[in-house]
Amino acid sequence: MRIALLGFGSVGQGIARALREKDLGISITGIADSRSGLIAPGGIDIDAALAQKRELGYCGDPSVRPMDVALLAEYDALVEVTPTDVITGEPALTHIRAALGRGRHVVTSNKGPIALAYDDLIAEAESRHVSLRYEATVCGAIPIIHALQEGLAGNRVKRLSGVLNGTCNYILTRMSDEGLTYEQALMEARELGYAEADPTYDVKGIDAAIKLVILANTILHMDKALDDVQITGIDLLTPDALRLAEEQEMTIRLIGEIIPDEDILRVSPRIIGKAHPLVVEGTLNAVTVDTDMAGEITFIGKGAGSVETASAIIGDLLFIRDRYVTGT
Amino acid sequence: MRIALLGFGSVGQGIARALREKDLGISITGIADSRSGLIAPGGIDIDAALAQKRELGYCGDPSVRPMDVALLAEYDALVEVTPTDVITGEPALTHIRAALGRGRHVVTSNKGPIALAYDDLIAEAESRHVSLRYEATVCGAIPIIHALQEGLAGNRVKRLSGVLNGTCNYILTRMSDEGLTYEQALMEARELGYAEADPTYDVKGIDAAIKLVILANTILHMDKALDDVQITGIDLLTPDALRLAEEQEMTIRLIGEIIPDEDILRVSPRIIGKAHPLVVEGTLNAVTVDTDMAGEITFIGKGAGSVETASAIIGDLLFIRDRYVTGT
Numbered sequence A, B: 001m002r003i004a005l006l007g008f009g010s011v012g013q014g015i016a017r018a019l020r021e022k023d024l025g026i027s028i029t030g031i032a033d034s035r036s037g038l039i040a041p042g043g044i045d046i047d048a049a050l051a052q053k054r055e056l057g058y059c060g061d062p063s064v065r066p067m068d069v070a071l072l073a074e075y076d077a078l079v080e081v082t083p084t085d086v087i088t089g090e091p092a093l094t095h096i097r098a099a100l101g102r103g104r105h106v107v108t109s110n111k112g113p114i115a116l117a118y119d120d121l122i123a124e125a126e127s128r129h130v131s132l133r134y135e136a137t138v139c140g141a142i143p144i145i146h147a148l149q150e151g152l153a154g155n156r157v158k159r160l161s162g163v164l165n166g167t168c169n170y171i172l173t174r175m176s177d178e179g180l181t182y183e184q185a186l187m188e189a190r191e192l193g194y195a196e197a198d199p200t201y202d203v204k205g206i207d208a209a210i211k212l213v214i215l216a217n218t219i220l221h222m223d224k225a226l227d228d229v230q231i232t233g234i235d236l237l238t239p240d241a242l243r244l245a246e247e248q249e250m251t252i253r254l255i256g257e258i259i260p261d262e263d264i265l266r267v268s269p270r271i272i273g274k275a276h277p278l279v280v281e282g283t284l285n286a287v288t289v290d291t292d293m294a295g296e297i298t299f300i301g302k303g304a305g306s307v308e309t310a311s312a313i314i315g316d317l318l319f320i321r322d323r324y325v326t327g328t
Helices: A010-021 A046-056 A066-072 A092-101 A111-127 A144-151 A166-178 A182-191 A206-218 A239-247 A306-325 B010-021 B046-056 B066-072 B092-101 B111-127 B144-151 B166-178 B182-191 B206-218 B239-247 B306-325
Strands: A002-006 A027-033 A036-039 A077-080 A105-108 A157-163 A250-259 A264-273 A284-291 A295-302 B002-006 B027-033 B036-039 B077-080 B105-108 B157-163 B250-259 B264-273 B284-291 B296-302
Touching: A002 A010, A002 A066, A002 A092, A010 A027, A010 A046, A010 A306, A027 A046, A027 A066, A036 A066, A066 A092, A077 A092, A077 A306, A092 A105, A092 A111, A105 A111, A105 A306, A111 A206, A144 A206, A144 A284, A144 A295, A144 B144, A144 B306, A166 A182, A166 A239, A166 A250, A166 A284, A206 A250, A206 A264, A239 A250, A306 B144, B002 B010, B002 B066, B002 B092, B010 B027, B010 B046, B010 B306, B027 B046, B027 B066, B036 B066, B066 B092, B077 B092, B077 B306, B092 B105, B092 B111, B105 B111, B105 B306, B111 B206, B144 B206, B144 B284, B144 B296, B166 B182, B166 B239, B166 B250, B166 B284, B206 B250, B206 B264, B239 B250
Parallel strands: A002 A027, A002 A077, A077 A105, B002 B027, B002 B077, B077 B105
Antiparallel strands: A027 A036, A157 A250, A157 A284, A250 A264, A284 A295, A295 B296, B027 B036, B157 B250, B157 B284, B250 B264, B284 B296
């Protein structure tokens, strides 16, 4: 199977390294970063691309654009991991449309296109008998989309709730364990690289809300936009609130929740018992799905990180390889 | 898609009810229990079979044997959920071979055939281009096999550890929480239906060990038998041992563990911190997989129960339906 890889930052490089190290029958015939691209029908020299990226800051030929790779390279699946605006979905959305338009499979870690345009994109994919996979958009390395679409297929989901944002969870863990203020914990998270310079998107609950929209629209047959989610962030929480919870053997976590029958999507800080499976530490994510047959199933794992995202992308690629490309 | 259903106890009836209630495009063209069978190419009347089972104690025609259904009914997949000896694998093993011999897919909840004869059975299935699925053999409703084969595909498993037996976990939870002796907790588990009249198989760690053998042979490319597992049960644990653990904010759980690189499979009571994700309560199961890319992923859910087992069986059937029967 041949892939084109758009985006050659830490995630893209992680994918390239994993494919070089593992014998998965997947070769890369095109790559691009924001400044350059490379098309090689016989397969990209991954070591050379990594070395050039390290030395020059870009991986390919500056005259080749990402869209050139999407439109001209020979590949079975496009892997779209470019830095993308989560609200407009660009530039990933345009790249994904280009690949689907050519009848190619698509795997992406970009939340924007999936949250904004899943219905359109999946209709296009289905009409061309190709697959659109997005495991990496929700909860990093936890194979929650696979589990809901495959292992738990046949179950009706009565409720889905989870810790979907590692930055918030880190801040709340530190406020709870060490009695830090929100500002102190946020500063620490920034220093450790767990929070961005502008943390609004995480701490206001928007990132968690977008993940809920993706799960609602792609798995739970709902039709939701970001505006439909009731959102409260963690930025106004005081150490007093956490101390009060602690006194009752409870703690506070930012919980994203979908209740399909009540048409509810919400993100808010919640007081929960310390023994609850969703009370995970640090930057971990956790999701509990309450179903009609399987009961409650909880998944815990790393919600972010370049290698973890690469794991989810490769899981999707192998799904496509086994189901479409090589047959079974 | 048409299935034949061998075994019409609580699991078999749970599957039949779920297929009747859900519109999954799966019909039942043959059923059997140990005393009778029924073949109906146009589809079994599930309500009538359930009613007859309730009234007469058997579901079909006493002159029709399970093997008649396996050999003569028209079906795409055989669902094998008969009461089966876990050591000999019979009668399930014979039924499964009959279905594979006819080039039919097989889904089973029976551990015996998978632990004993997976290599043979999968070779036969592959030579006939059909699927052999066994999600229900390990951890009930938790889709751990799906997750390892699909979502986490591409990862190398460095270590797998888990609470794989709900009976033992219930007993340990009660000894720990209430200070009960092993005998008291076992008696309570029996009264609640969580332990069998002869609990040897569970409390000696054999059930957990067989699940390790299944995971080792089918997912981790090892070649193990029950004798290869180092096993210590929970039947000699004293309340003192648990009290001592409690005093250090720890507790004791029966942990099954596979370390592929060290060629180790073992089941033993282990002292672990109370905040550890594997410390689950009551009859729950939990598994943590430590991988090279995804890091540690933990799965928690109900490890037994007829509806939970039906969930796993139906997940496997839908996998086969989507991949082989209807195409994608």
